[in-house]
Amino acid sequence: MNGKIVGIVLGAAMLIAGGGMWYLQEYYFYDRIPADSPTAALAVTTATGSDALTISDFQGIDADSSPLRWRACATVQDIPADLTPYPDATPLIGPRWFDCFDARQIGADLESGAAQAVLGQTDIRPDVDRVFAIYPDGRIFGWHQYSEKNPERGVMD
Secondary structure: HHHHHHHHHHHHHHHHHHHHHHHHHHHHEEEEEEOHHHHHHEEEEOOEEEEOOOOOEEEEEEEEOOOOHHHEEEEEEOOOOOOOOOOOOOOOOOOOOOOOOOOOHHHHHHHOOOOEEEEEEEEOOEEEEEEEEEEOOEEEEEEEEEEOOOOOOOOOO
């Protein structure tokens, strides 16, 4: 009988800990970015410098726990002509509840050429770039991605 009680207690503790971790990763650490926030101002890198975008329908999320948790969805009015392409753009999967950002679909569209990957800002945080996928119809999706400028560097630099 004592073994069953210990097993039930351990099983319940595992379920509570697992559920807590899931909740923390999926909901707790993320904050919505208000459309009037300075963080909601989007800019892209062009051949002549940086160009602020005029956007509408902005939705965004961010978290203090990691520089990679920033995501954005919007519509851009005028797409600059001389955008800086971003090679090896890989959209990162976000929380399920942020449904305007579908990383798998964006990645497939980048591979097929339906969307263009461009540099938003280099080193938004150390070794992290802001990357955008821009569609010809004006939809824009953004995320942060580790840059490959220093691939020989180790973790302990």
